[in-house]
Amino acid sequence: MGRFHRDDARAFxxxxxxxxxxVWLAILGIGALLTGPFRGLARDEEAVNRVLADERNPTWNTITMLWSHIGNTEYVIxxxxxVTAVLLWRTRDWRxxxxxxxxxxxxxxxxxxxxxxxxxxRPTVEHLDPAPPTSSYPSGHVGASTALYLVLALMAGRIARPWLRWLTTVLCLxxxxxxxxxxxxxxxHHVTDVAVGMLxxxxxxxxxxxxxxxxxxAASAEQLPAPVVPVVQPRGAGEQA
Structure with missing residues (x-):
């Protein structure tokens, strides 16, 4: 399992x-552009929102409600x-x-x-979800679900069974x-909101x-045994070559 080391905190x-x-500064910079010099881009982006709003129907309203819930804070947490509890139980590796x-x-x-x-x-179309107190940029739902499921997809590379590894990876992506x-x-959200949220x-x-x-x-290197260096004894003065 290993134990917490000061180097873990320094590396973190x-x-x-x-x-x-x-990453935060880059997101702030893009946001400042979208709400400043490129403010007019929001009007062009809302054309996408209006097209999607015009195509709404009860079936897709229900399906997308379920998909949207995947990114809810309580679901992600x-x-x-x-997953953390299962991994700790199975691997005993806290890192x-x-x-x-x-x-x-x-x-x-x-x-x-x-x-x-x-x-x-937020876009000037009807909102089908309750609007949280946060603003439209960036998308927290998309960011949270991407962070969680992408890292799980990366971690799935250690699954031994190929079919389960590929299934888990595809589902997480x-x-x-x-x-x-x-x-x-x-x-x-606008298109740029979800794009930056995904980034x-x-x-x-x-x-x-x-x-x-x-x-x-680093932890593996610390556990390696020290290399054995052969010691060559000098020949005595009376030894023959």
Missing amino acids: VSRAIAPGVG GVCVL WSVVPAIAISLQATIFVIATAIIGRP LLPLLVTYARLYRGM NGIGCALLAYGWWRHRSR
Whole structure:
């Protein structure tokens, strides 16, 4: 299972927190452009929202409601806690087990601060979901589901059975796409909102997984036995060559 080491915290700061600040600054910069010089882009984007709104019907309203729920905070946290508990039980490796929690925590922190600062209005179509207190940019549903399920797809590479590994990977990659479409269909976000939300999730998933890979290699190196160096005894003065 391993134990917490001071280097784990240092690596977390240097390989997750510090680059996470960079992701946050990039998202703020894009948001400032979308609500400033490129404000008119929102009108063009809403054409997509209006087309989707015009094609709504009861069947797809129900289907997209279920897809949208995949990105809800309570669902994401619930799946993360369940997966973390199962991984810890099966592997006894705490570093491996907390990777999903790191991914969604980074994403949520970046999202909450960015959406509070940017404050972009939601599309001017009927909203089929209750609008949370956060603004439209970036999409928290898309970001959270991408961070969680992308990191699970990366972790699925360690599943021994090929059919289960591929099934898990495909399913985990599909779910964020369903959430993305649902949030657009239900009038909750502009196209750029979900695009940047997905980029946020991708970045946080890669940072969390990269932290584990770095600490895993370091922990393995620490456990390797010291190399045995043969000692050559000098020949005595009386020994013959």
